[in-house]
Amino acid sequence: MKHSFGLYISETPPETVVLSMNHARAQYFKAQPLFDYDEQHVLIDNEQEFRLQKKLIxxxxxxxxxxxxxxxxxxxxxxxxxxxxxxxxxxxxSQYP
Known part of the structure; x- marks a missing residue:
């Protein structure tokens, strides 16, 4: 399914997920993304922030x-x-008082 993440299959409808990451994490994400995305999903891409929006379950x-x-x-x-x-x-x- 194009909206699913991982192996979990669900009939739950996808929701719009918006993620913001710092520049260092963005470089890693671009090299090994958590999920498929393309330029239409990218909202901001600069030295301060990488933000993307995608429908995911x-x-x-x-x-x-x-x-x-x-x-x-x-x-x-x-x-x-x-x-x-x-x-x-x-x-x-809470496990680490």
């Missing part, structure tokens, strides 16, 4: 991949994915 695999990227990537939309990441990261941080 929000699933556990996508959330985990974004969580692995830590502070180098920020989810700007959708709010539901921001909330899921915050909850996941807060639970992880």
């Amino acid at each position: 929000i699933n556990y695999e996508l959330m985990m991949e974004l969580a692995k990227l830590g502070a180098s990537v920020k989810v700007l939309a959708p709010k539901s994915l921001q909330t899921q990441l915050k909850q996941y990261l807060a639970a992880a941080m």
